[in-house]
Amino acid sequence: MRSLDFTVPSGSITGLLGPSGCGKTTLMRAVAGTQDKVTGTLDVLGHPAGDPALRPRIGYVTQAPSVYTDLTVRQNLDYFAAVLHPGRAHRDARRAAVTRAIGDVDLTSHADALAGALSGGQRSRVSLAVALLGTPELLVLDEPTVGLDPVLRRDLWNLFHRLAAERGTALLISSHVMDEAERCHRLLLMRDGQILAEDTPDALRHRTGTGTVEEAFLHLVDEHLADETAPSGPSPHPAPHPGGLPMTATAPPATGSAPARPLTPSRTTATAARVLRQLTHDPRTIALLVIVPVLLITLLRYVFDGAAGTFDAIGASLLGIFPLITMFLVTSIATLRERTSGTLERLLALPLGKGDLIAGYALAFGAVAVLQSALATAVSVWLLGLDVVGSPWLLLLVALLDALLGTALGLFVSAFAASEFQAVQFMPAVIFPQLLLCGLFTPREAMHPVLEAISNVLPMSYAVDGMNQVLHHPEITGDFVRDIAVVAGSALLVLCLGAITLRRRTP
Structure with missing residues (x-):
């Protein structure tokens, strides 16, 4: 130009x-x-x-309707209104703005319909209604x-x-x-x-x-x-x-407005609530997150039914590995869908801190991880007879941290994928090397020195070590504290990297 x-x-x-x-x-x-x-x-x-x-x-409407197809019209506007006017003090004003915007685009009769079930023209009107929420200048x-x-x-x-x-x-x-x-x-x-x-x-x-x-x-x-x-002759353009x-x-003229803070608790919780609402409209994802790890643990229990002690040897480690893998897959795909649908571009044009978005996703999937890990741990210990010397609650803690690490890795990796297929392709590069080098199949000290050195910097290795500490020790050991600190620190570091790679401006 x-x-x-x-x-x-x-x-x-x-x-x-x-x-x-x-x-x-x-x-x-x-x-x-x-x-x-x-x-x-x-x-x-x-x-x-x-x-x-x-x-x-500024109200910005992209060329394609940038709304969440797995939320209703009202749920879409409720979320964007919470981003524009966060906090309980603005609750009544938000409700009034949502009702007014829905009426402005003549969608009152479709307010409780899923956006994905509407026609293309109706979705365009939902997208316009979002832009009208804050009475933009x-x-x-x-x-x-x-x-x-x-x-x-x-x-x-x-x-x-x-x-x-x-x-x-x-x-x-x-x-x-x-x-x-x-x-x-x-x-x-x-x-x-x-x-x-x-x-x-x-x-x-x-x-x-x-x-x-x-x-x-x-x-x-x-x-x-x-x-x-x-x-x-001279060019007509300067x-x-x-x-x-x-x-x-x-x-x-400008009326003055304070810039958004990097992290606002009310915007973070609104984002987490929005992600959880989306999950309620997607039973297949809920099944993947909650039921599949339990089924895999149960399958392994009976695969090794004739090999005494084998399930006990690897079952605890798998309690941490399965949540990490499933949360990585679901989070990377969900975040990438945010990019490809245009909703991410719209969100980052609003007063939403990048930390709010990242923390909101982590909080939502963290809540799911609690349910996932609790169910898998309970089934493994009390139904399948996993022999654990330490407290099952410590198993749950490590499994939860592993799930949060998977969530963080998924958020980070999604920044480098252009499609859901590419996001899945990152699994061999991000997850499989950790799986092979974590000590689950071969003791780390028996590996080649180079591979052992690599294993020592991979967070999944410490997750497996932490599970093994609970498996063999009745008390909390210093090694266990070190292991969970490394896993938690790795998750926090990757979340920060995810926030850094999240750009407000796109090419």
Whole structure:
């Protein structure tokens, strides 16, 4: 994009029109603060684009509906409202905002329906309702009417005009459909990363001597191409700024807003509650998390039924390994789905700290891990007869820490996967080496010195050692304390790395 300078006035609709691929989405993501590698200057509401103070003041709607399909319409809005206005003191205000936003997009009769069960147009309206929750001063809407029927398009444009007239909202709406230009107060006509004109529809038609905005756009394109192919003469566009491409976008003056803190307990718990609600709508995942480890432990018990002592020798270790593997798989896929669905981009454009998101996931899956580990430990010790010298509660503690480590690894690995299939492919690289070198199959001291040295820095090795300490010692030993400290420290370290790799801006 080259030297863009434009204004988005308050209480009006500014249309950003141009063909597909001309840079509309890139520009809108830059305004919303989610576009990476933007050089030059871009000021929005008196702040640099992406400034934390802007997050509660801008409503951003991505091109695809960025909502949780496994939550109801109301549950979606409840969560995003809790991010915008956290804490018990704002509970009544949140409920009122959710009810108002659902009514604004005419989805009151579908408020308790799963978003995934709605039509594409209805999901687009849910996504728009999320942007309306905080009464934003600037709404950035990326092609909000794509794929909608004419009646719904008309209703949405009527809503946009009400927002501008009644609430004084500044709206920046992109489209490649030229007949929507007539519905805007001002237009930015864009092609090949450049703004060809900025004016009202009437002024553009008058300036070009044409009858429609589409004809005016084509006329301006022809002028632009003629200027580019002219043999001499100055360029109609300013030279690029030495540090990049200067751009400005202004709207109502700033009213002041405190930036989000890295970790807010109410936002963290709201995120955890949202993840748990999603799990309640997915019984297969619940089965994978809670029932499968118990079934695997039971299967192993009877596989080694004829080998006395074998189940006792490896059963305790597997109580920690199974939760780690299952939590790694589920967490990596769930977090990656957050990225690919667009909800992560939307969340990071809101006043949600990265620590809130990471800690919320860890808290939610940690709660599931408690249930998973407790059930597997109880079945192993009291039903399958696992012979444990130490306290079964210590087995549960190590199993829980292993599950949290798996959750942390899943969150971290998801940052490097582009699909759910790739997330699963990371298991051989992240989990299998630890499984082979943890001492479960061969004592670590009997390994090659290089492999033993590698084993000594892998957290799963200490998880297995901790389980073995409980298996053979009636009291808490110093080695046991060391082992659980290493596992807990590793989980915390990987969670911090996950927060670091979580970027607010994407390429």
